[in-house]
Amino acid sequence: MPEGILHPDNRTEMLNVGNLDKDLESHGDPDNDSDSSDNSSKKRRKSKLPLVKHLYVESRNETGFLGSCRMCLEQIREAMLHHRWQEAAEYMACYPQILEHQKNTTAQRELVWRISTEILHHLPNSTMDDYNIIYERMKHSGVKLYLMISLEHSFHLMLHGHIEDAKQQLCVAESWRYGKETTSQLQRTKLIQAYRSLLDYIIWCDKKANLSKNHSFDSDNQSVHNYFRQASVNLQEILKNPGVWDPFILSYVEMLEFYGDHEEALKVLTDYAYDNSFPPNPNAHFYMYRYLKRHDAPEKRLMKALKNLHVLVPSHELMLEYSSLLLQSDKRSDTQKALGVLLEMLDFGCWRSNLDVWRCLQAVVRELQSEDGWEGVVCERMETRKYWWPALHFTSFHAAKDSEENPKLLEVKASLAKILCPDRRLRYAAEQS
């Protein structure tokens, strides 16, 4: 029998000696081969499984203090996840000690801030002062947290109606500079500026409303204009970055429209809608359409905007308008397009029992029927749908449901069923007759 098996102690001893040797070697040469291969294998295993390592999980080489902090954190987490806020608050009274530890990390500081605010959210007797203290203290605990906490602080103030205070916070954060800027920090700065401008816009709106009520002097007018200028600089800046800027662009366009700068407004909206670096935001086209409509743009431009929206969101509620626009135009191809748009709308569950769409479809089909070869056109559009449309719309279950909930819908649908699916015997229609 091998010795190692009979005497595992011996073997481990030998292994230990081996380790010691390796240790000695690795001390001399940190880039030892065996060492690095060990590391890489560990990494590989780690990345293979989607497992998470949490802060509250025991780590190696932790001292007594860190160990008790971790246990405390575990208790806090447990209490918070089960929404036992009082208990969490009691533990939390001790946890900030971790901030006094020399090696506390940004994550730990952020954690202290996050947990404290969350607990404050849920304690019945927390006051605004408590929040301010937490935000202010933790803001200055680390440079990496400053911008984020400032922004959150201003959100908190905004949500509680302290718009002036929030603006003050944002202004302070705006002028904060520290070392080299990372991308996220840069973006956060821009976001802070944009939010500040949004608050400027709000003040602008309020002043403007006052102004129109009071018919006051030029100086007031000037100050209102100042707000516009302050806001527009930053808003213009942030709109250059790809992103979702719905509230910012709306306020910017409103201000531009007020001062009659329609060119700039249209340019901003066009960029927002058609710039490929931006995400495909349906609202961009929606704003565009609304702006065009407000300024009585020609139908062609409206239809173009809606066409783009249709590509993105075929189920958008503006598609009803689009189909009626298409129906109004004289071109035959447009009527066919309208048929396509409506059929696509009806593919979606949310429109399936909507009477307006079915009525629209009925109108389009009638329009088509006035011309020759309409069956071909319908067939073409229904080609890809013929297998599942009957199951989607025209089963006996649907008939029963429609007759119960909306008899008019039943009527419209029944008349269309035969036209849309001519070569199939439908229970929907059969039951009707």
Place this chain on the structure above:
Amino acid sequence: MDYQFPERLFPCFYNDGPPSGSVQSGAEAGGWGCYYGALPQGVADSPSGWSFTSKHQVRGQTWRQTEPVAIPLLSPKKAFLGVLTPPDPLDFTEHMQNFYVNYGHDAFGCMSDILGEHFYFRFGKKQREKHRRGSVSMWTMKNFIKRMKYKTCHLMFGASALGSYCSLLSDVVLDVPPELLGSLLHEELTEQRDRLLFSERTTGGALAFVPFSRGRGCLACPGGPGLNRLNFHRVELQRRGVELSSREPHSFQLEAPIRQISHASLLNDCCVAVRSDYLCGAWRFSETNEPRLLQVVSTREAATCVSVSPHVLGEVLVASESGAANLWTVGRGLQKVRVEDANLYFNAKSWWRWCEFSAHPRVILYADRTGVELTDVRAVSAAGLTLFRISSTAACRSGECLLQSRYLGDAHPFHHLVATQYSAYVMDERFPCVPMLKWDHMMEAPPIFCHAVPRAAGSETAGVLLGSQSSQEITLLQYSGGRVQPCFSLGPPQALLRPRESLRHLPVQIPHRLETATNRLSAPAAGLTCIRGNAGGGPDGEECVCVLQLTEAGDVFYQVLKQNEDPSDRRRPETSAPSAEAQLVVSDTSSDEEIIGPTQAAAVPETQTVDSDSSEARGGRRRVKRTPLPVFVNDDPDAATTDGEEKRSGRTPAAPGSRTLHTWKVWLQKLTYRSGEKALDSDLLTAETKNLLTVPDGEARGAEEEQREESLRRELKACMSSRSLLLLRGSASSAAPVPGAVDPEEWTDALSRRLTVSWRGEEAWRAWWHDNMGLNVESKVEALRRKRRREKQARRAAGRRLELSGSFTSTVSYQTELDGFSSSAEWSSAASQGAWSDVDSDGVLSKLDRFLSTPLHVQTDGPVPTPTPTPQRDENHEQQIVSASQRGSPDTTSSSQRRTKHPARDDLSSLFETQDNPAAAASCQVSSSQPVPPRTTRDVFASFASSQPASRAPQGRRGPPQASQTQKKKPRMGF
């Protein structure tokens, strides 16, 4: 309206790139306490009309469990349970050892056959001749090898001969080279560990609830020991919980374990698709029709996903590890709709694929570990449109990967949930790429089960349940919006109950049953679903959600959550400084609750049980009897606060109801019965006892001895036949003497005394501490005063003579004390620092008693006239104790007062004052201008002190100076 798209969304940056490192600076801190964004709402016309909404709102609906434990739904069946703790791959040496020890024939078979004839293992020499010459006798090894099975001390049981054989043969005797075996074992253990930590096969979960009407429905879940039997249980959600119908479930035996069950119902008809590793089946049923199997398809590669269409009944998506997604129209067969050889966005080295339907019946989601694409089934060649990808747009962390995607049709027709190990995202398919919402779900293990909690009628708020496998977690997330308003999350994630935590709330189990139950309850989760309904059953019933969880042991546990709309709880800090009244009210109520908390806690379950279940009225009565108990609870400040807290937070009741307890009791009983009482491990190390107990040789014993033995045997026999007790009369005298009584006085250090006291119960122990810390000085003083007063009255009643002697005594005692102090500082300090505690005062007192009962001797010893025991002395022995405790430190208890005519009271008060205040004591000492007493007095002390030699030395060193001295006083009267 479902088709509306929010008019304005929360602002965010769009960074189309791989996850960047800078985002994750503090990402592990969790997702608490952030608003993430704000959006102005309101009319611009009025100056104060502006309000903001945040992307994360502080509070959501409050859901609380009706019971503190999850309740088992099905009775426990036989199940295979794997290991629960993931093995450490580095333990392979241990596994190798086990293999060599337990499977020696496999490990050493070949060589042992060859070498066998050269070794001889039997005992003795005779048979040896039969064997070949030259064979080695190994019989001494036999015992040694026998012991190898056990974990014994290898040094102690070592054998040098064996060591030499080892070095000789270790490299030839093994059938499998250890290097090879070791690496294979390591690999296998690694794989096992990975599988236990995260097993993607069960993604989606094998539990489905198909609702019919009014809380009734059908629960499809796997059963049988291998989870290879599909059961359809009829269940109903009632006020008490989930009720199984008494009918036998419809069940279908399958060929492989069930991994996932997907279902969809459309207009009263329901389709259930079941996925096992290589087979997928579809069943169809309705409320009135029995389930019936429609079709089974097999896939060449392992299937990873099955998903039933919510639009068209009978359409199922099947994805497999080949990278293909198939549309399976039941009855027609599979049609390939998307094939992908590689991962979508980057190489994640994973063959896991997932499919879901979307709002459009012909657009499907195709997902792998890197992202989700929207694919139009009608145009096979067309590339998909990215719905979600692991990128910095979604602020993903590096290493994040997609675990599951789920169509949230119940909550919003355009929403999809994407879950990763860190976060959960809500994606709107109308606006791909940008997550509408992101949560940090903060779960320990990756969530691979997901279920949408349907919206309540008229409510926008929807819930999402995420479930993990190995840790059995369920997390409830809430969100709202997506129609008129943009999506926003509500409240922090809420963790629900886990089956493995149930035993804490249940009555204590016998250890080996506890082990069975614990193992069974900690089996990994295998599925998750929920039922939404009214708890009362009627239209006005409370909104409730029942969450069901399946474990791999085949058990289903449920918990009922009720919505708790607490108006006071909803109060938000609207203003910067809330009005004083509001605060006052809050504090008032909380303190109120704190006081009556425990009583309420006992009263609430009582009423519940009574009106919920009349058959359980007995349990209710039992509770009524218990109501006075909380009075004791209140004594403990800790218990009172925690109890009050539980009430205040409006959480679940602390103890499970009697019905739940009953269910659990039955369940655990059945479990023990099913699992069978395991025989005690027969492989225990047995010690040789054969020659240990032997009667010494008969020759040594005399005839008398033998005779006695004989008679004893006879008697024993007689007793046994008459079934009576054998009483040893004569021989009893030879029994070993009882060891001497332990005298706790002998150990006089603090620890020993504390331990001694603790034998007398907690009260005494606590009292000792109080004394030691000097916490009860006040009360003692009070007691003493009372006693003295009584004493004085008694004396007054007894007559002049006594009073006189009493005053005399006090004067004398004062002098002796003074003497003691001034002459021997060590003594005073020793005594003042706590010489005798209350505890052993009995012992001390008895000694003192003896000491005092020989007054003459003392008198002769010194000039101090020791008072003779007063006539009352016997009747109030107590008095002595009091004075004993009063004696205290001899540190010159203010001399002037000593001499006054009222020795007791003033004396005492000053005594305590001085003791509490060392400075004051010192001043007293200084002020005392007494002559040095004669040496003889000291001798009295010396003799006294020598009667307790052990006590003195440690006393000097020990104890805080402020330790109460009340108990440490020797009776002054004696001097």
